Amino acid sequence: VSFLTTFCIVFGLFAISYFVALNGIYLGFTLLSWRGISRQRYRHSYTALEQAFASPLTPAVSVILPAYNEESLVGEAVHSLLGLNYPRLEVIVVNDGSTDRTLSFLQEEFDLAQIHHPLRTTLDHRRVRSTYISRRQPNLLVVDKENGGKADAQNCAINAASHPYICVVDADDNLEDDALLRVAQPFLDDPEHAVATGGIVRISNGCRIEDGIVRDVGLPKSRLATFQIVEYFRAFLVGRVAWSRLGSLLIISGAFGMFSRRVVEEVGGYWPQTVGEDAELVMRMQRYLRKQRKPYTIEFVPDPVCWTKAPDTFRGLARQRGRWARGLFESLWRHKRVLFNPTYGLFGLFAMPYFVAFELFGPVVEILSVILLPLTIALGLLSYTFLLAFLIAALMLGTFLAAAALLLQEFSFRRHVHHKEAVRLVLYSFLETFSYRLLVDLWRLLALVSVASGNRIWNTKLYAASETNYNGN
């Protein structure tokens, strides 16, 4: 009993310190984001996207779309990409050994003709079976290859890319018309130093989509998807903006990111041994460029919008969060030498430790706290008054952070125009702290346990992608 008591006291003190540190960082990030987003909002009123669109000096971009069993989505996605407002772009679709009609659908829809198309050998990938070009849209190239996973398909597309910049998107994404021009802005402003940029990903469940374009923004009926909308606001408009301002952005979403092809090739492209290939690539770029001591920028741009489908079932969400947690673990483990290494500046001293302590092991601390709470009360170590005060403070803190993120999106790039939807989002931000977040933490914890126990069956399912698409759907 005395051991248990000591353990509960020590853990309780640790958990409170952890809570204070994490939320202190969140509050700091919220302030940082306000500054970053305010500036971006001002820029809206005087930047001239139409000039960038018309300028012959705007660099060409290769848009990369890896597809595995995406028969139902790929056509809409490719139409949407070909219709983007950007002066010079090519679209490269890589059919990663799909077992459905993805390739034949593309052949019919875009009038594809098989051609010889030599590929660079800079990055490794599985064998290419054939390449096709569209007779109607000569800037559409389709590469058909053996299945090797998303990262492998992306590497193949990079080898096929003709232009100096690449933009990576998913098949279930819908980019807004000017999203590419906006996400390219750092490359247009400072082409010497910009190496990667990412845009905001927003959830399209509940939106009306026609021809790959989001026509009417709405909230989904699914509670799970609505919670994710609130969560994404916080993650992108607070987290990513703040990390970007600190020059230590570690994640550019695989759903929508733009990169200098040269730098991606220099670091060796995507790493196919992880399911978190997007985060791992950015970590590797940060590490490589900091070691080279070259000035560079990796930025998050909050206004280019990419709409994506969120899982709206418990099973789908559990799979997605499990995959993210596993990807994060694999990426952090691969770059463990960066941790607390002053050579890498803020990236090594703050960003990496933050991700290890709060993103990777956060679920362990939070779930353990919930489990130990009744025990602590039973041992008489915690008074009900204290517990109640703490829970109310935690609830208010979570509510404030969610409300601040909502306000950020309202002031910046508001898309949910109906008042009823705003009320619903506010309500969900109140409920999120002690419901949805705990559930997600549980799934992340299970994924972590699965990684620790070396669950190979799970691995096989994830890497070979034999039945599902990349998103596990």
Add this chain to the structure above:
Amino acid sequence: MVQIFIFCAIGLAFASFMCVFVLAMRRVFLGHSENKRLGLEHRVAPLALDVTYGFGSEIEATLSDDERTALAGVLRRYARQLSGEAQQQITEFFERTGLVARELSRLEHSLWFNRRAQAARALGDMGSNSAIKPLMFALANDPSMDVRSACARSLGELQASEAVGDLVDAFAIANIPRLVSGGALLAIGPSSLEGLLGLRKSEDPAVRRSVCELLGWLGGPSDSSALRQALHDPDSSVRTAASASLARLGSSNAAQELCDLAVIDDDPEVRLAASRALGMLGDRSSILALVDRIESDEFDVAREAAHSLGRIAPQDTVKGASENPDNEYIAEVSDLIQLGLL
């Protein structure tokens, strides 16, 4: 400890309430002002057409302040699309109603960088030549890059040839993105050339490179001698840009120098640009050099050389593909020619 938590909770609850309150108020306010603006714009849209036909002075007296503001918003949008007499009428409307003076005052006196940048951008839309000098002053002196960039864009829109020197300076020192200063110089047109040519011996290779690039868009055949000199620049990015620009100007007399670059230059980017330029020039004397490049180990150079060869001699390339089926670059070009895509 309990008291601390309670105080924190009260503070945070108040902060959350304020966030939600501000959100609600903003929605109410925005909804109201947006409806009002749309209504006003709908009402004044026919008047905006009258302004472009030169009846602005008759209308102005009948307008309230709100209507005048709405009309200005509509006219600013029109001004971006129009030119000639109609644009002149819009400019006169802005000058008469004091809106140009108001924006000039904001540009010169506002303490907020975003307001100065918005004013600079508005002045470009309004098309008043009286704004050129203040815009030039702000381009040279404003501490904010956003304001300087907005000034450069507006000077381009105003086709202010007297600003070429300042834009070229901004271009040289890169105190605004070169895409913006370059875009403004392109908008001003050939009168920028003299200033640009003065920069071709700059010590900064990035400047020399950008000059070569702009010459390709702005220059004529008489400027090709400057670009041909740039083919021998010690910096490879300058040689790359000069190759591309020579092709754009159609300077076929540079074909031999480009052939040499395509074969012997140390930098693969230069060899790539020279190979591409040869295809754009279409000079048959470059065929041998291109065939040599197709055999190169460098993917991009070999592929580009094959494309260039396909442009210059399509039938020979298709024939070559059937005789040499192992060469994947020729095979690709042959496929593209047969599909009518090259």
